[in-house]
Amino acid sequence: MILAFLHRRLFWVIGGALLAGVSVLAVVAPVLKALGLIHGASLHSWLLDVGHHLTPLGAAGGAGAGAGAAGDPYPPKGKDPDPCAGEERAVLADQGNVDSLKAYLNSKASQINALDAPMNQLLAQATALAPQAQSEVEEQFALTAITKLVQLMAEVSGLGEGTAAVSGAVGIVGDPVGAAVGSVDKYGVVEEAKFLKEMYQYFQVSQGNLKALEELCKENPLPAASQFLHVTEELNQLVAQGYTLVNAMNHLQDQLQDAQDKLNKDQQALAECQKSNSGSGDSGVGGSGADA
């Protein structure tokens, strides 16, 4: 019975914990004892306690410090405030918004671009496997599903090389933010991303047939059809990814249009302000105010 207890994990855990506790005490206790022998009391004899040291008069000085904190150590520099500073800041903020939205669009376009190579590869594989798969199956729905898919692939591939069609239509791939400034219309053709849209719609509509084909492949030895189906599933996943990205780009495009409209409006307001205040001093932005 004792031997059985020794084999239990709990015994070793408790034993280990006790041993660790004793070991720590064995190390710390002599150190503390030694410290106590050297200096049982602290070597200083004064408190760091504001209430203990300060007199009421000394504490009253804090009111001056508080007043000082409410003020400014040096006078403001420069001349009268720029009458168009508010308009300038608004324009600057709008430009910043437009810049960042374009950067997001570029980022999404790059992600779509990254789908290009694997998608083309899968398209080629599916096209190559399609005749064999068609020869293997006899059921009408399976033949229809494969035939439709092959037709669609041939159709949409005509738009361009896979997703390159999308990014080309969108016109932002590789376009740095700075170069694309002010060219919102470049982003106005996201809906032309037919490839992803049509493929996505096809997969949505044909889900039933593809599922049935999958069941068929499970029940019967259809190697080419199985492989075709596998490639199709991978393609489906990539298409879904791309479709999500296109949707995100559409949303960003709307935001960009709004931001661009606001920028135009604020630029006009700035121009009017500068015109009405011409000759009343220069304007500018910036100035962190940090000094050396």
Place this chain on the structure above:
Amino acid sequence: MPQVTTTFRPTSSGTLTIAGHRISFRVCLFWAGVSFWIADMFFSTGSAGVAALWASLTFLAEIVLITSATRTINLARVAKLYCLGGAMASVMWVIASVFSIFEPSVDAVSRQFFVPFMEESLKLAPVLFILWRCCDSRRWSVGASDVLLMAAASGAGFGLVEEAFIRIHLGTPHALDWLPITRVNGATLTVGHGIWTGLCGLTLGLALLWRPRRPLNYLLAGSGILWSILDHSHHNYGVDRRGLSVDLFNFITGHGWISLYFFLLGAIVVIGSDLYAVRGMLTSRPQLKLQGGKPPGIHGQGDGLKELWNFLVDRRALAYLVFRCQRSSSPTKEEMARAAAVLERRLLKRATTPVLTHNSSIVAAD
């Protein structure tokens, strides 16, 4: 949209005319308040006050100097924090007086723990208030060095008058070379209010800059103040006491020396972190590098040092903003990205438009 602030300063209004010179009311308020504060201390403590002021300002000047390559806050802000620290000392005096009504003995154990907790909290309060009060875009562009500097200023201001009174009662202390606010008593080192609050500030600054995951961020941010409270309590609790508890305190805090090592190590990490952020930003934005020691775009046009300094400060602010943006998640990340875009625009505009006045600011540094 990032919050855009306006910092117009009164020029024609809010001024006082003294001997024919028009001076801003706020400037008068600052100098009158500070004069009263310092004069009151000199009146109460005499030459000890002068020595305490010298030690305090020397410490502050050292921190300003070592953070000069990384800070984005200006000296006016540092001066304000110093004053706020001084004001907090008076608030603490009131709190301690109220506490004394309930516990008159200065040797009471409760007082030895209550006072350090309150003092460390009050010293850090102005820094937290300023960080909370400023707009998001400014808070995101603050470097760890800025928080360290603000905290050190608040702590040094807090300890100024108390140090003067301690000097008048106990004489001139032995201090470490280069750190005149410290006090060496045999084996014990008291690092002083400036360094304790500096420790609070540097861990807070590092947590705000690096933005580690929860709960590590809270642990890092709070570790400085927890340690400072511990070391401060060790100091006060150990006065005229002996026994195991005092030994344990001395053991844990290394007789107060560990605080000094933490502070020095922390300051190096803070400055290193800020420089790392700036370097990372310049790698991705080479157009913001200096050209021939001048901001890009105005090379050879003889613009002044002030313009260069303003450019560098804004560039640092952008670096800290971008650094935080990379470590954030939506929707804060998007807000930060927009604020960064605005700041970058401003920097590039500054670089390509050499003649600018500085009446206003976006993402104001002050």
